[in-house]
Amino acid sequence: MAMDSGAPTGSFRLSMLLYDTRYRSYTIQIFALFLLMLGAAWLVDNTIRNLAALGKDFSFSFLWNVSGYDISQRPIEYSSTSTHARAAWVGLLNTLILAVMACVTATVLGVIAGVLRLSNNWIIGRLMTIYIETFRNIPALLWIVVFGAIMAESMPAPRDFRGDTPEATMQVFDSVAITNRGVYIPAPQFERSLGTLDLGFVAPSLDAIAFILVVVLSIWANKRLIAHATKVQNATGVRPKTWWKSILILFGPAIVLLVALGFYLDYPALAGFNFRGGIHMRSSLIAMWLGLSFYTGAFIAEVVRGGIMAISKGQSEAAAALGIQPGKTMRLVILPQAMRVIIPPMISQYLNITKNTSLGLAVGYMDLRSTLGGITINQTGRELEGMGLMMLIYLLLSLLISSAMNLYNNRVKLRER
């Protein structure tokens, strides 16, 4: 052999690759890697061959063609003369809107249900068990379809609101209309609007930005005020009264801004076939929102219950010994510690919600799957490109969410020094 160059470990023979434990694992790994690469190469080769056989090329240029179809829920400017790329973007925004809405409500529902399932009250505990077990054990799609059917079948049609003795009336001081096409709620409007900030791909309302900015600044100022009060208290032993200053700081600037912009509510009103004005939350959005929230909420409830049960009983007993009320014990002692256990599995629940938004087509919700992955693919015949792009987008979205949640997890997790 050529390897007998005086290596201190003795001569290397080819058979050692198989029989020497020092080398065998490398042999197996390299062989497995080789097989994997062969498999991948076969898939790629097969795809290229079949595309060639069908006379198709691989190109994303279809994204810049006119889409030709309309989308019901449009967070940004879009018409049937826009491009497929813009349709996909509208779909992605719809996906995000739904995902954020469902994540928030699922968390609220889940935390409440999870805490209440541990309640000492027998009825409340069992009720929560029933909720969790029914929603957790029936597929999400069925719940979405059930909520969709409830919206379509049992809510009144807009024409029922018509006439002198209408069959249906609007709710909450005549401001909310619940119809089988969705729920119409009053929309905040401004007489002296600042307009929108058109960035092309998103067009956020400047009014909303200004409002959020003012609220955030107010909260920050209020925090400073309380910090100052604590400082004075520490120095002098007397805490200055802050409640009226807090109210002034928290609400004053926001109200001044709203008055300056000429804030008013645009109420929905029946006009023609449908209600006009206000914000239209379509049946499809509501069905998806409720379906995903209740379904994932049940999972989150179990995660929360698990987190709470992971905290030793001694903690609540110690809190009780200090005279802390049960509600405060939960809020100040148990939950902050339980968070460390809860957050990691919560990340996957949020990812589940985001991915499950792709069930939207079942009730006609125009998310990314329905626009790019549905109509666009169907009208252009670009299955491979469309599906690939869609998978990439969902992958990026999921990675973004999990990295953001991981940042938060790092903040709350137990620091070991």
Place this chain on the structure above:
Amino acid sequence: MKKSVFLGTLTVAGLAAGMAAAGTLEDVQERGTLNCGVSTGVNGFSAPDANGVWQGFDVAICRAVAAAVLDDPMAVNFVPTTGQTRFTALASGEIDMLARNTTWTLSRDVDLGFTFVGVNYYDGQGFITNRELGVSSATELDGATVCIQTGTTTELNLADFFRANNMTYEPVPIETNAEAQQQYLAGACDTYTTDASGLAATRASFSAPGDHVILPEIISKEPLGPLVRQGDDEWADIVRWTLNALVAAEELGITSTNLDQMTAGTDNPEINRMMGTEGSLGEMLGLEADWAVRAIAASGNYGEIFAANIGEQTPVGLARGLNAQWTQGGLMYAPPFR
């Protein structure tokens, strides 16, 4: 180890070779059944009956092709497809032909890589609304909520129609005809739009068809026909000429009842050529001489199929209109059998 790598490479090569497409005709004959893509259920066009046997206008085309190729009209494996899945099913080879009220358009023919073999129904897109709404024309639909089957040409026509008439609408995209029907009946949309024939078929299945009105506007041309994958001209020819045989049979007066008489030999050479008693048309197609006889025997000629499934005597109740023979002022015109 060397041996296993070699074997692995061999397997890969073998699998790759297996992927290379063989002729569809050989595939179908070898399999013994025809995989035919149909809708998930449109009365009169393709829907399973009470016994689970598929019946309908599009189904009859599949049966005729199966009869011509396999000598058994029942040797068809019907694959229900939605507007979204149909093209992928055909392109991937899951089905051999698609007969699912599919509109012949340039981009589908050219860009999607399919071959439309002809037209079995000349249709156009219409609207259905509830009589209660008091709408008498599609131009009064400004602001309406419209149910559409997603992944169809109707979606695009609808956008064009409303844009051209400067009207707004609220689209409710829906996967299948059955769901659309349910949404429409629940009042979740003011109007449902699809091909006029589909609307008639859908209305026929309502409990109170009289409460619903199909608006007079036809907003598009929808030539519906069977299609196959591009690139297998032999197979495309078989499906094309089976359809032509059905149309020509009506023109020439060949029906399922007088088929024996016609097969026995007639004075009309074209009938003889079609029946396979003269010439070798079947051989040219790669089929047996009596292929057209079998195709017609399956469910009759074009006129019989029309009358039995969607004609005026059926609940769907469609008039022949554009789909009459060219001799009757319609557009049905089969090229000569020569």
